[in-house]
Amino acid sequence: MDFVKEWLQAGQMTVSRLLLQHYHRLGLTTEELVFWLELNSYSQQGETFPDLDQIARQMGLSQAQVFKLLEQVVAKEVLQIVTAQDSQGRQTDSYDFSPLYEKLTTILQADAAQAEVTSKEDQVSHLYQIFEQEFGRPLSPLEYERIAGWLDEDHYDPELVRLALKEAVTHQARSLSYIDRILLNWESKNIKTKEAVTNEQARRKMALLQKEAEVSQGAGTAEDQQLPPITLHNPFKED
Template identity: 45%
Template sequence: MADFMMRYIQAGQTSVANYLLDHFREVGMTTDQLLVYLQLRRQMDRGEQLPEAESIAESLGWDKQRVYQLLHEMIASKLMMITSVTNAQGQKADTYDFRLLTEKLSQLDVQTVQKEVKQEATSDRSTVFNQIETEFGRPLSPLEMESISQWLDEDHYRPELIQLALKEAVLSQAYSLKYMDRILLSWEKKNLKTAAQVQREKERQEPRRSAASGNASQASSQIPDVPIFKLTDN
């Protein structure tokens, strides 16, 4: 057992990114190409910068020509390339370079994020349409749908802000996109871009409104009662 553990440790380890194992098919790599890649990495980690096809074939139990074909396919598919490196002694040597594979994986991640963002935006748009139709109690016309799309795409109003404007319109019993548009424009002039900012502005204005209402009530109470005389009385 001790001898086995010694050989096990001396054989070393090859580290492979789980992200590659999860997505190798999505970047155009076949299962056979992945096996070749793993064998290449294994030998390169041991110091062989350009492992021989014969050695790879022997490790996999394949024909040498099959390995040559797979290596050619991986280079043609831009999964790897052969570059020159300079060793510690100043000598140049060829090696397999997998930066192209890493770049493909990074682009895949960007595409995934973009797809998720697009799906989320589509979902938000549908939610806004559905909520307005529900509150208005009728389907939206094509012109109304275009107006709402302009709020989202051109004016860049957040869905939460449009939903808040809808709430304000419903409270005022004004079931109209024009009324909502006036609300949104008033918020835009005040540079209020989120529902939280609108709420804070309301809280800031509330004391002023309460004070104004109180002053109006007080002024009304100070008006003296004027007796009404009948001009016909003698």
């Protein structure tokens, strides 16, 4: 018998790694997961309501055990039995697997939201540390409160506050009032991201270089006007 041919004819089933990684968080046992996957594999082959006796034989379980598994996965809301009626009035049953995907999506969304909260908390904690490093001392309670106000009340991104601090340090102005003016100036120009700050700094640098070039050119012209006129007389030629 050609087992390779039989293997290929049996078809393939795709299982997301997310399901394998998180099925315990859905409240499923390993046996319940295998049962759910067995039903799903038949569904992928077009059998929407397979014979449970056949699944029992494949899993090495009794009929009563398989029916118990069916009750459990339905109770855990990862599978739903749907009854539909066709145009001739005949009722047909099928399995709906979408409840599992919906529950898994909810879990993953909650994970992503928590990760974002944790990331922001880490950013804020790191921001306070940077301020203390740049100021060379611990922050006072009022300073903590003012920085927190930028984040919680004014809703400035922690990265934007860090860049404002960096700008202030560049100008030798380690002052929260100076940093506040920088943030207000950026806000008036709708500067809210690191990229926007970089572009604004590049624009200011270009404007400064252009101004210096104009001043230098003007100074050179005035100096040229102060030079004595060049004579065309040849001192070695007799008059």
